[in-house]
Amino acid sequence: MTDAAPRLAAVAETLLGAPLPVRVRAWDGSEAGPPGGPVLVVRRRRALRRVLWKPGEMGLARAWVAGDLTVEGDLFALLDRVAGLLWERRPGPDGEPAPAAAATGPAASLALLRDPERRAALRELVTLAGPWPAPAPPPEEAARRGGSRHSKGRDRQAISHHYDVGNEFYERVLGPSMVYSCAYWRPDATLEDAQHDKLDLVCRKLALEPGLRLLDVGCGWGSMALHAAREYGVRVTGITLSREQAVYARKRVAEEGLADLVDIRIQDYRDVKDGPYDAISSIGMAEHVGAARYREYARTLYGLLRPGGRLLNHQIARPPEADESAYRVDEFIDAYVFPDGELSPLAGTVGELERAGFEVRDVEALREHYALTLRAWVARLELHREEAVRLTSPGRVRVWLLYMAACALGFEHNRLGVNQVLAVRSDGAGRSGLPLRLRTWGA
Structure with a gap:
C-alpha cells in the first residue's frame, strides 16, 4: 500500500491541532496536503523516529542533517509555512506568551497523553516510524567540546568547529569579500557592494585616519583589517582563534602589500596586552563571548582603548524574555552550528558596555540588512552546492542551508535583530571627542 503520506498528514494535523501547511511526500511515494x-x-x-525521540525543532533538524528529510522547491517558503507551528509565540502586552501549536516539553507531552485522539495519533506515528531503537544523531557535524563553558580552551574548540571547515567552502558561500557578517544594503547592490559598504560604514563610525591604531576583534579572513589599512591608512591588529582564518588573512595581507600596516594574530581577546588602541572593531564576534563573560569582554575592550577611543560593536540580538532566567540556547544551533554561542537583548549589551565605563553614543539597527545577506549566502551555496559537498560533506552543506535560511526568516519576522553600537571611552574630564552632530556617515 502507498498510504504513508495521508496517514502521516492526519497524525500531524491531530498532534499540531492545525491544518498541515505544506504538501508531504512519504518514502512510499504517496503524497498528501495542500497542492502547490x-x-x-x-x-x-x-x-519519524528522530522526531519521536526528540520532539520539536531538534528532531526535525537531525532528520534534515542526516538527509532523512529534504525539500523540493523553495526552502524559504517551506520554512515560512511551518515556522508558526514550531516557534514559540512572542509575549503579549500582559507578558504571557501564547503557546505554539507544536509546543514541546514535559507539560506538552502530558497534555498529549491526556487527550484520547492525540494518544491514538501518537500510536499511529509509532507504527509509521518503524523499527526502534532511536537513531543516533548525525555524528559528522556534531560539535565535541571539553572544559568549562567559555574558558579559553573551549572557546578555541567552538571557533574551530565553525570556522575551520575549509576556506574554500567559505569562499563558495561568502564570495570574494569573505565577510561573514551582516552587509549594508542599498537598492540594486550586489553582495560585494553591500559588504564593502558595511566595512566602510564601520570605518567612518570609528573616524579612522592615517596613523591610528585599530584592533579588529574576531578579524575572520581579514576583510575589515585590509579595508581599514588600504582605504584609511591605519595600523591594524587583527585577532582570531581560527588557524585557517589566520592563514588565509595573512596571505591576503601579503598579496596586497600591506604587511607593514596589518598584523594578524591567533589570539584570544583576553590575552591582548599591547594597548592602548585608538579604535576597536568587533564585528560578529561578541555572540561567541557568552553572558557570563560579557562584562569581562566589555571591560577588556575598555581597557585596551585610549581615552577618547571608539568601539564599534556589531552584534546579533534576540528579543528579551519575560523571565530572562528562562532563556535557552537553541539546541540545533548549539550542536551543529555555533557551539556555545549566546544571544543577548540589545538592552543587555548596552548595559554591560555602560557598566564597563563606555558611553554609548549611537545604535543602528540593521535587521532587514541581515535577512538580505543571508538570502544572498543561501543563493551562493545553492549555486555552488556540488563543490561545497565535495569540499566538506553533504551533512555540512545541509546544516548551513538550514541554519542560514531559518535565520533569514528570523530576521524578517523580527525574532532576531542585529545592531551596531558605537561607544566611546571618555577622557578623565568627560570629553568624548565626538562632534555635536554625530551621524555624518551617510545613508
Whole structure:
C-alpha cells in the first residue's frame, strides 16, 4: 500500500491541532496536503523516529542533517509555512506568551497523553516510524567540546568547529569579500557592494585616519583589517582563534602589500596586552563571548582603548524574555552550528558596555540588512552546492542551508535583530571627542 503520506498528514494535523501547511511526500511515494508550493519529502521512516525521540525543532533538524528529510522547491517558503507551528509565540502586552501549536516539553507531552485522539495519533506515528531503537544523531557535524563553558580552551574548540571547515567552502558561500557578517544594503547592490559598504560604514563610525591604531576583534579572513589599512591608512591588529582564518588573512595581507600596516594574530581577546588602541572593531564576534563573560569582554575592550577611543560593536540580538532566567540556547544551533554561542537583548549589551565605563553614543539597527545577506549566502551555496559537498560533506552543506535560511526568516519576522553600537571611552574630564552632530556617515 502507498498510504504513508495521508496517514502521516492526519497524525500531524491531530498532534499540531492545525491544518498541515505544506504538501508531504512519504518514502512510499504517496503524497498528501495542500497542492502547490514546496514539498516536504520524508525519504526514510527513520525521520519519524528522530522526531519521536526528540520532539520539536531538534528532531526535525537531525532528520534534515542526516538527509532523512529534504525539500523540493523553495526552502524559504517551506520554512515560512511551518515556522508558526514550531516557534514559540512572542509575549503579549500582559507578558504571557501564547503557546505554539507544536509546543514541546514535559507539560506538552502530558497534555498529549491526556487527550484520547492525540494518544491514538501518537500510536499511529509509532507504527509509521518503524523499527526502534532511536537513531543516533548525525555524528559528522556534531560539535565535541571539553572544559568549562567559555574558558579559553573551549572557546578555541567552538571557533574551530565553525570556522575551520575549509576556506574554500567559505569562499563558495561568502564570495570574494569573505565577510561573514551582516552587509549594508542599498537598492540594486550586489553582495560585494553591500559588504564593502558595511566595512566602510564601520570605518567612518570609528573616524579612522592615517596613523591610528585599530584592533579588529574576531578579524575572520581579514576583510575589515585590509579595508581599514588600504582605504584609511591605519595600523591594524587583527585577532582570531581560527588557524585557517589566520592563514588565509595573512596571505591576503601579503598579496596586497600591506604587511607593514596589518598584523594578524591567533589570539584570544583576553590575552591582548599591547594597548592602548585608538579604535576597536568587533564585528560578529561578541555572540561567541557568552553572558557570563560579557562584562569581562566589555571591560577588556575598555581597557585596551585610549581615552577618547571608539568601539564599534556589531552584534546579533534576540528579543528579551519575560523571565530572562528562562532563556535557552537553541539546541540545533548549539550542536551543529555555533557551539556555545549566546544571544543577548540589545538592552543587555548596552548595559554591560555602560557598566564597563563606555558611553554609548549611537545604535543602528540593521535587521532587514541581515535577512538580505543571508538570502544572498543561501543563493551562493545553492549555486555552488556540488563543490561545497565535495569540499566538506553533504551533512555540512545541509546544516548551513538550514541554519542560514531559518535565520533569514528570523530576521524578517523580527525574532532576531542585529545592531551596531558605537561607544566611546571618555577622557578623565568627560570629553568624548565626538562632534555635536554625530551621524555624518551617510545613508
